[in-house]
Amino acid sequence: VQLQQSGPGLVKPSQTLSLTCAISGDSVSSKIAAWNWIRQSPSRGLEWLGRTYSRSKWYNDYAVSVKSRMTINADTSKNQFSLQLNSVTPEDTAVYYCARAFYNWGLDYFDYWGQGTLVTVSS
Amino acid sequence: QSVLTQPPSASGTPGQRVTISCSGGTSNIGSDTVSWYQQLPRTAPRLLIYNINQRPSGVPDRFSGSRSGPSASLAISGLQSEDEADYFCAAWDDSLGGWVFGGGTKLTVL
Numbered sequence: 750v751q752l753q754q755s756g757p758g759l760v761k762p763s764q765t766l767s768l769t770c771a772i773s774g775d776s777v778s779s780k781i782a783a784w785n786w787i788r789q790s791p792s793r794g795l796e797w798l799g800r801t802y803s804r805s806k807w808y809n810d811y812a813v814s815v816k817s818r819m820t821i822n823a824d825t826s827k828n829q830f831s832l833q834l835n836s837v838t839p840e841d842t843a844v845y846y847c848a849r850a851f852y853n854w855g856l857d858y859f860d861y862w863g864q865g866t867l868v869t870v871s872s
Numbered sequence: 873q874s875v876l877t878q879p880p881s882a883s884g885t886p887g888q889r890v891t892i893s894c895s896g897g898t899s900n901i902g903s904d905t906v907s908w909y910q911q912l913p914r915t916a917p918r919l920l921i922y923n924i925n926q927r928p929s930g931v932p933d934r935f936s937g938s939r940s941g942p943s944a945s946l947a948i949s950g951l952q953s954e955d956e957a958d959y960f961c962a963a964w965d966d967s968l969g970g971w972v973f974g975g976g977t978k979l980t981v982l
Contacts, residue, residue, distance in 0.1 A: 794874055795917070795960055797971035812970045846916055857964055858907040858922035865916050
């Protein structure tokens, strides 16, 4: 499994941060995985942002801290998922990671990570 | 302020055994599985331990995990220079409805 991230490294305050994670070696529709976004900054450490996963239907979970500003979408035609974070401020500056979680049979852990994208929020 | 509490640093000499603690609560470590990750400088985290004490293929058996109530520990035996890295614990938090991480422990091999 490989996760390849893409997206801009610089976003202006109040604008929307958009990142994409392309999946190879697995399917975004997998019934035993969840597809996550996680960020890391010196001030906040590792912070889980949200996930999307498919079972009988699609589910999305978001961290309370970003729930009102964040959307995760899965694109089955391109086998990828994306992050949109609205109304960004400099506090959103971080390295953003996409990660697969094995999520089944009572188990849940991040087994594959993207390469990380440093996103700086600055005018 | 991370939900899971780890010591900021740990150290040991080659060959020694080092333990890193991760303190949580009944809504996370106490009720759900915990996993551990190693992060080398400028790289993404790597899964070391899942389901409290299970190692993925490729992770040496020098690494082991345990849990006691709302706390977990990562032990590294036969310490090697390449073990110098940051280590993070993580668990799902039922109260928050999301994943929580420890603040990380920087391991120095003296």
